[in-house]
Every structure is written in C-alpha cells, then in structure tokens.
Amino acid sequence: MNAPTTSHYPAAPTAQKAESxxxxxxxxxxxxxxxRVIGLFSGRxxxxxxxxxxxxxxxxxxxLITVVTTGTPMxxxxxxxxxxxxxxxxxxxxxxxxxxxxxxxxxxxxVKGKGDSRVEALRLADAFRARVIDATTESxxxxxxxxxxxIEQFVALMLPLGLVEVSRTGIAAxxxxxxxx
Amino acid sequence: xxxxxxxxxxVIRALAxxxxxxxxxxxxxxxxxxYDAIFAQDKVQHILVRHEQGAVHAAEGYARSTGKVxxxxxxxxxxxxxxxxxLTDALMDSIPIVxxxxxxxxxxxxxxAFQECDTVGITRPCTKHNYLVKRIEDLPRVLHEAFxxxxxxxxxxxxxxxxxxxxxxxxxxxxxxxxxHTGYKPKLKGDIDKIKQAIELMAHAKRPLFYTGGxxxxxxxHASDLLRELVKLTGFPVTSTLMGLGAFPAADPQWxxxxxxxxxxxxxMAMHDCDVMICIGARFDDRITGRLDAFSPGSKKIHVDIxxxxxxxxxxxxxGIVGDCAHVLExxxxxxxxxxxxxxxxxxxxxxxxxxxxxxxKSLAYRRSNEVIKPQYAIQxxxxxxxxxxxxxxxxxxQHQMWxxxxxxxxxxxRWMTSGxxxxxxxGLPASVGVQLAHPKSLVIDIAGxxxxxxxxxxxxxxxxxxxxxxxxxxxxxxxxxxxxxQELLHGGRYSESYSEALPDFxxxxxxxxxxxxxxxxxxxxxxxxxxxxxxxxxxxxDCVVDPKENCFPMIPSGRAHNEMILGDAAESLDxxxxxxxxxxx
Ligand SMILES: Cc1cc2nc3c(=O)[nH]c(=O)nc-3n(C[C@H](O)[C@H](O)[C@H](O)COP(=O)(O)OP(=O)(O)OC[C@H]3O[C@@H](n4cnc5c(N)ncnc54)[C@H](O)[C@@H]3O)c2cc1C
Ligand SMILES: Cc1ncc(C[n+]2csc(CCOP(=O)(O)OP(=O)(O)O)c2C)c(N)n1
Ligand SMILES: [Mg+2]
Numbered sequence: 001m002n003a004p005t006t007s008h009y010p011a012a013p014t015a016q017k018a019e020s021x022x023x024x025x026x027x028x029x030x031x032x033x034x035x036r037v038i039g040l041f042s043g044r045x046x047x048x049x050x051x052x053x054x055x056x057x058x059x060x061x062x063x064l065i066t067v068v069t070t071g072t073p074m075x076x077x078x079x080x081x082x083x084x085x086x087x088x089x090x091x092x093x094x095x096x097x098x099x100x101x102x103x104x105x106x107x108x109x110x111v112k113g114k115g116d117s118r119v120e121a122l123r124l125a126d127a128f129r130a131r132v133i134d135a136t137t138e139s140x141x142x143x144x145x146x147x148x149x150x151i152e153q154f155v156a157l158m159l160p161l162g163l164v165e166v167s168r169t170g171i172a173a174x175x176x177x178x179x180x181x
Numbered sequence: 182x183x184x185x186x187x188x189x190x191x192v193i194r195a196l197a198x199x200x201x202x203x204x205x206x207x208x209x210x211x212x213x214x215x216y217d218a219i220f221a222q223d224k225v226q227h228i229l230v231r232h233e234q235g236a237v238h239a240a241e242g243y244a245r246s247t248g249k250v251x252x253x254x255x256x257x258x259x260x261x262x263x264x265x266x267x268l269t270d271a272l273m274d275s276i277p278i279v280x281x282x283x284x285x286x287x288x289x290x291x292x293x294a295f296q297e298c299d300t301v302g303i304t305r306p307c308t309k310h311n312y313l314v315k316r317i318e319d320l321p322r323v324l325h326e327a328f329x330x331x332x333x334x335x336x337x338x339x340x341x342x343x344x345x346x347x348x349x350x351x352x353x354x355x356x357x358x359x360x361x362h363t364g365y366k367p368k369l370k371g372d373i374d375k376i377k378q379a380i381e382l383m384a385h386a387k388r389p390l391f392y393t394g395g396x397x398x399x400x401x402x403h404a405s406d407l408l409r410e411l412v413k414l415t416g417f418p419v420t421s422t423l424m425g426l427g428a429f430p431a432a433d434p435q436w437x438x439x440x441x442x443x444x445x446x447x448x449x450m451a452m453h454d455c456d457v458m459i460c461i462g463a464r465f466d467d468r469i470t471g472r473l474d475a476f477s478p479g480s481k482k483i484h485v486d487i488x489x490x491x492x493x494x495x496x497x498x499x500x501g502i503v504g505d506c507a508h509v510l511e512x513x514x515x516x517x518x519x520x521x522x523x524x525x526x527x528x529x530x531x532x533x534x535x536x537x538x539x540x541x542x543k544s545l546a547y548r549r550s551n552e553v554i555k556p557q558y559a560i561q562x563x564x565x566x567x568x569x570x571x572x573x574x575x576x577x578x579x580q581h582q583m584w585x586x587x588x589x590x591x592x593x594x595x596r597w598m599t600s601g602x603x604x605x606x607x608x609g610l611p612a613s614v615g616v617q618l619a620h621p622k623s624l625v626i627d628i629a630g631x632x633x634x635x636x637x638x639x640x641x642x643x644x645x646x647x648x649x650x651x652x653x654x655x656x657x658x659x660x661x662x663x664x665x666x667x668q669e670l671l672h673g674g675r676y677s678e679s680y681s682e683a684l685p686d687f688x689x690x691x692x693x694x695x696x697x698x699x700x701x702x703x704x705x706x707x708x709x710x711x712x713x714x715x716x717x718x719x720x721x722x723x724d725c726v727v728d729p730k731e732n733c734f735p736m737i738p739s740g741r742a743h744n745e746m747i748l749g750d751a752a753e754s755l756d757x758x759x760x761x762x763x764x765x766x767x
Contacts, residue, residue: 010467010740013474028364036305043306074493081490087310087330087365
C-alpha cells in the first residue's frame with residue numbers, strides 16, 4: 001500500500017498495541033520544571049493519564065513527578081529518553097518495567113442520599129476501608145486509598161447511591177525493597 | 182577569584198571568560214545596561230545586525246564553521262520573538278548558541294509591561310534549555326552553565342533571560358571554573374560491549390555501508406579523521422545526510438554521494454539493499470527514511486548517537502550505542518584493527534560491483550544548454566573556480582540548496598552551513614556574515630535562491646558595515662523553485678503563488694546597499710562573472726539568471742521507498758534501474 005504522494009511527509013505508521021506505564025521522574029525543584037515536563041508531553045503528542053508532583057527532600061531541592069502514560073513500547077522508550085534529556089531531570093525510572101513497584105492513589109468521594117442508599121453507601125465504604133471524613137444528615141465524604149482500579153470500582157458503586165463528585169490525587173509510586181531511586 | 186560588579190558587567194565579563202570574541206545583537210530598552218557594559222570594553226566585539234533573526238543565523242554560521250559557541254544579545258519582547266526562528270533552527274540542527282535576552286524588571290513581570298513577553302515560556306520548546314535569572318547571585322553560575330549546556334552533549338541553543346533590574350544590581354562575579362557541573366552530564370564513551378557487537382556485525386557483513394550525519398561534524402574534526410580511517414580500514418561504502426557533508430571527502434572513491442529525498446541513486450539503493458547499516462551521528466530523519474515500513478528492510482542496523490532519544494525514535498535498530506562519535510569511532514577503529522575476522526572479500530567485491538552499476542546510471546545528470554544557464558551548471562562552475570581556495574559555503578532553502586549539496590563537493594568538515602531540520606529560508610545570508618567574521622581571510626559564499634534571500638536581505642547592510650566581503654550567489658529561477666517542483670509533480674502543474682513576481686533588480690539593490698552587483702545570463706559569461714565576484718573585495722550580490730523550469734532530481738516522493746526514486750530525463754533510463762534493483766532486492 002502506497003502512501004499518498006501529495007504530502008511532504010511519510011504516512012502515519014500503523015497502530016501498534018499501546019501499553020500503560022508509570023514513570024517516576026526525579027527533578028530539580030525549580031520554577032518551570034513542571035512546565036518543561038508537561039510541555040514535552042503536549043508538544044510531542046504523548047498522553048498523560050495521571051500526573052502528580054511534590055517536593056521530596058526539601059534540603060536537596062528535589063521533587064518527584066509520577067506520570068502515568070500510554071504508548072507503544074517504542075513510544076514509551078522515547079518518552080523516557082526525552083524526559084531524561086531535560087536538563088533539570090535527574091532520573092527517570094519506569095516503575096512498570098521494573099515490575100517491583102507499589103502504586104497508590106487517594107480519592108475523596110462525596111455521596112448524597114437518604115434512607116437505604118445512605119446505609120448501603122456506608123456499608124460499602126466499610127467493605128472498601130474508606131473512611132468518613134465529613135458527614136451531614138444527607139451526605140458523606142469518604143476518603144479512600146488504594147490502587148486506581150479499587151478506587152474506580154468504589155466510585156462506580158457509589159454512582160447509583162447518589163455520587164456527587166470525586167477528587168483524586170493521581171498516582172504516586174515507589175519501588176519495593178531497600179533501594180531508593 | 183571573585184569580584185564585585187553589576188549584572189550587565191557580569192554578562193560581558195562571563196562572555197569574555199568563555200572566550201567569546203564576537204557577539205551578534207540588536208539593542209533595546211531592556212538591554213541598555215548591557216550595551217553600556219559593551220561600550221566600556223574591547224574584549225568582546227559587538228556586531229550590529231539588522232534583524233534579530235539574522236543575529237541568530239549569523240551566530241549559527243559562526244558556530245558551525247568554528248565548532249565554538251555562537252553568541253547573541255537581543256532586547257525583550259519583539260527582540261526575543263524575532264529571535265525565535267533562529268533558535269528553533271539551531272535546535273533542529275544541533276548548533277551551540279547562547280542567546281541573552283533582556284527582560285522587563287522583575288517587579289513588572291506578569292503585568293503586561295511595555296515590551297514584555299514570556300520569553301522563557303515562548304522559547305522553552307525551541308531551546309535546549311533556558312533560564313530566567315531573578316537573583317543577581319545566580320547570574321554568574323547561569324551564564325557559565327549556559328555555555329556548558331549549549332556546547333556539550335548534543336549541542337543546542339540556550340536562552341538566558343535577564344530582567345533589567347538584575348542587570349543594574351551589584352553582585353559578586355565568579356569565573357567558569359568555580360562552578361562544578363552537577364546533574365547534566367552527557368555520556369561520551371560508548372558501552373564497549375555494544376561496540377563489540379557492532380564490530381562483530383560489521384565483520385560478517387556482505388553488503389555494508391556507513392550512513393553518517395551532522396553528529397560527526399558536531400563531534401569535531403577528530404571525528405571526521407577517525408571516520409575516514411574506519412572507512413579506509415573496512416573498505417565499506419559511505420553516504421551522508423545533508424548535515425554531515427564534508428565529514429568524508431566527496432573526492433574519495435568510497436563516497437556514494439548524499440542520500441535521502443534528493444540523494445543519489447547509488448546511495449539510496451545501497452541503503453535499501455544493505456545487510457549492515459552503520460549509522461554514525463544521524464537521526465533517521467523522514468527526508469532519509471521515506472516510507473518507514475519499506476526502509477532498508479533486510480539490514481541489521483547499528484546507530485551511534487550522543488542523544489539516547491535519537492535511537493529507536495523513527496527506526497528500530499539492532500545495536501544502539503549512546504556516545505560521542507569521536508569516542509565511539511576511536512573504539513571501533515581499535516577493535517577493527519585488533520580483530521581477527523574480516524568481511525568476506527568476495528561478497529564485498531560483489532557489493533561494490535552492484536554500487537558501480539547504480540553509479541553508472543548517473544542519477545545527477547542533467548541536460549546541458551548553451552542558451553540558458555542550468556542551475557546545476559552554475560554550481561559546478563562555482564565549485565571548479567573555488568575548490569582550490571579556502572572556501573565556506575552557506576545556503577538558503579530550496580532547489581538551489583539541494584543542487585549545492587549535490588554539485589559542490591565538500592572535502593572537509595565545517596565548510597558547509599545549511600538549514601536542514603527547520604529548512605529556514607533566509608538562513609544563508611546572515612549565516613555567511615557569521616562565517617566571514619570567524620574566517621576573515623576565507624572566501625564565503627551563500628548559494629541563494631531569489632525568494633529566500635529576500636527574507637533576510639537587509640543583513641547585506643551588516644556585511645557592508647563590517648567590511649565582510651560575503652558573496653551572495655543567487656540562483657535566480659524567478660520561482661520558489663522547490664514549491665513549483667512539487668506543484669508540477671504532485672499538484673497537476675497548478676503554480677499557485679510560487680512565481681517570484683516583482684523581483685528587485687539585484688544589481689541596483691547591491692548598489693543601494695553600497696555592495697557590488699553582478700548579473701549573468703549566459704553560460705558563456707559565467708566563468709568570467711564568477712571570477713569577478715571572487716576578486717571584488719566587497720560584499721557581492723550575484724544575480725545568476727538560470728533556467729526557470731529546471732527540476733531537482735533524483736527525488737524520492739514523500740512516503741515512497743528508496744527504490745521508488747524519480748530520476749531526471751538525462752539520467753540513464755529509470756525503468757532499467759528499478760528492475761535491476763528489484764533483482765538484488767529479493
Ligand atoms: C528542502 C530540503 C530538502 C532536504 N532533503 C534532504 C535530503 O535529500 N537528504 C538529506 O540527507 N537531508 C535532507 N534535508 C535535511 C533533513 O531535513 C535533515 O535536516 C537532515 O537529514 C538531518 O541530518 P542528520 O540525520 O545528519 O541529523 P542532524 O540534524 O545533524 O542531527 C545530528 C544527530 O547526531 C547526534 N549528535 C550530535 N552531536 C553528536 C556527537 N558529538 N556524537 C554523536 N552524535 C551526535 C544528534 O543527537 C542527532 O541525532 C533536506 C532539508 C531541506 C530543507
Ligand atoms: C521561512 C520559510 N517559508 C516557507 C518555506 C517553504 N519553502 C521551501 S523552499 C521554498 C521556495 C524557495 O524559493 P527560492 O529561494 O527561490 O529557492 P529555489 O527553490 O527556487 O531554488 C519555500 C517557499 C520555507 N522553507 N521557509
Ligand atoms: Mg527560486
């Protein structure tokens with residue numbers, strides 16, 4: 001199959017299977033570093049599914065960015081190399097490839113309801129080990145932590161019971177075992 | 182050693198300590214303190230350009246022809262935005278530039294102050310790195326770091342944005358060596374196990390080739406020397422990208438010419454049919470690969486690049502070696518010399534026979550004329566009449582650029598300055614100004630198109646001011662020829678807006694600028710006119726009136742494979758070339 005010849009550019013490659021990867025990116029905690037990372041993703045057309053940033057060690061002026069992205073294995077490799085190329089980036093670790101990482105997310109889930117649905121919401125929250133962090137006579141705010149799919153399942157269950165809104169932190173990840181990044 | 186001084190003085194002091202002799206710039210309100218500091222010293226010479234884009238291109242020419250960092254100074258707002266095209270050009274072509282921009286005082290940042298723009302925001306995607314300096318204490322470190330980042334690893338442009346109050350503020354200056362480089366440390370040595378794997382592949386190759394690029398030039402003269410040594414030792418053929426021309430001498434029998442969209446038949450066919458491809462400092466650009474799924478389908482690929490993100494970006498390779506060309510080539514030469522296994526002589530001989538068959542198609546051939554000047558002929562004559570001199574060539578963008586690449590035979594690195602990645606019309610004239618400044622005794626020629634050269638024509642005024650005798654050799658085909666060619670071949674000959682209507686009289690234009698103008702319209706007059714151009718000790722605008730309808734061949738239409746090349750009608754029959762090629766493809 002020939003690409004159209006009226007373009008200055010080669011045809012788009014045929015789609016390959018995309019994978020989801022969690023990357024931990026250790027960066028200098030300086031102004032604009034997040035803009036560099038986000039600009040890289042938008043400029044090169046990569047996906048961001050989740051992004052969290054926070055200072056890790058104040059004294060060392062370091063921040064950790066955890067980003068969940070999808071792409072073919074070749075694109076994922078590109079993303080890592082492109083991140084690594086940014087001057088304020090110290091390290092990029094593919095938590096998914098290393099296979100020995102723990103990923104957690106926190107969500108706050110607001111549910112409004114009365115009567116049976118209210119009781120049911122409380123019962124389910126208990127089963128998911130979600131805590132009640134705010135309550136009125138007609139609403140709850142639950143705090144839940146865990147893997148993203150657990151949170152998604154919980155949110156799905158709350159939907160028919162009067163789900164009002166959800167605020168999620170995005171994913172934080174860390175490697176198992178004694179070694180640091 | 183530390184000393185107290187103003188931020189503006191620090192800027193000039195840091196440049197001087199970094200060995201900068203020339204600074205290309207244009208003044209404005211937000212950089213006046215720095216201009217004051219320039220006035221007070223004579224270590225760094227300021228070159229006043231006519232447009233900030235020209236300042237960056239001039240610095241690029243300066244950098245590419247010397248291997249040093251090119252330096253630019255512009256004001257805030259429009260000064261900075263005018264520099265953006267040049268910065269992007271330098272990023273795409275890996276040229277080391279430090280560009281200092283003025284900024285409104287820190288307390289006004291974000292207030293839409295007069296001539297304020299978000300310079301770090303605007304230049305983030307078009308620089309290797311950039312800084313906004315908000316504290317005088319950071320300024321010396323940032324200035325020195327900017328030079329280090331611009332010139333190390335894969336070179337690129339760095340912007341340092343300095344608010345006006347920081348230029349006035351007093352602080353303590355420190356010299357470059359007082360700053361240890363943390364964090365950013367490019368890897369120079371390649372992984373030796375990978376290099377051994379590469380050598381192993383090369384030793385068993387039957388149809389090998391070297392595909393080299395701009396990285397060899399970036400790596401320095403030594404890398405070119407080592408490349409030549411390795412090519413001689415192995416006996417393999419070699420081709421190069423547009424950006425790598427000159428790293429390997431065009432006069433050498435192992436040279437196949439440039440590859441890619443307008444490369445030679447032999448280079449592209451060899452790329453398609455090879456069994457081991459050794460890519461050194463090139464980035465598998467789409468002008469090279471054509472249709473990706475048909476790109477060199479049967480070869481094992483080795484890729485040496487200092488930037489890990491260049492490896493496996495477009496094309497999956499078998500051995501990726503992250504490192505500097507010179508360092509890796511040195512290891513390769515050593516291992517090859519000490520290696521026991523060497524390739525099958527018979528297979529290599531057959532491969533060369535095949536390459537010679539492709540060569541015999543004479544893919545660069547064109548129909549000669551005694552009536553009109555053929556653009557290819559003009560460049561051939563230019564080459565013949567300048568090859569024994571100390572010559573540097575820059576170009577604009579278009580057909581003339583491709584003909585220059587095909588017909589001007591470069592023998593040495595750093596002699597060829599062209600805008601490859603961004604393809605910026607208007608690059609060549611200011612670039613020639615930068616080159617001439619760095620090489621005052623040399624012959625510097627911009628091979629130009631009549632449309633491109635008008636984009637930055639005002640820089641001829643800079644050349645006149647500083648007595649830089651650059652030669653602007655305009656291949657005047659009265660068309661945006663490259664656009665016209667695409668319209669002819671791919672858009673049914675609908676020449677929409679590609680005719681260069683209402684051109685100026687270039688001879689009069691030259692005179693208006695106090696430069697020298699020459700027009701030549703007949704092939705018979707050409708040699709004489711070129712000699713005149715060389716002999717005039719002034720900037721020259723040479724209006725070389727050529728055949729307006731000539732097309733640039735060979736050409737691989739975009740999205741096609743290497744063996745689907747279109748040849749000009751003067752080349753030996755295309756059909757037979759393809760069938761011949763088809764046979765060896767299997
Ligand atoms: C109108 C037009 C037509 C064109 N047609 C063609 C054509 O037919 N053929 C062609 O070749 N080009 C053509 N080009 C140019 C093309 O667009 C690219 O700019 C060019 O092919 C890129 O060259 P390169 O691969 O050598 O990479 P460069 O852009 O020079 O990049 C250099 C590579 O080397 C690496 N590198 C840098 N420094 C080092 C070091 N010290 N050690 C190791 N690696 C290093 C970099 O990371 C990078 O990957 C054309 C351009 C225009 C405007
Ligand atoms: C700044 C810029 N604008 C547009 C283009 C698109 N473009 C590429 S080649 C070309 C025509 C160049 O004409 P000319 O300088 O006369 O060169 P020729 O092709 O005729 O040799 C154009 C418009 C470009 N490369 N750069
Ligand atoms: Mg033209």
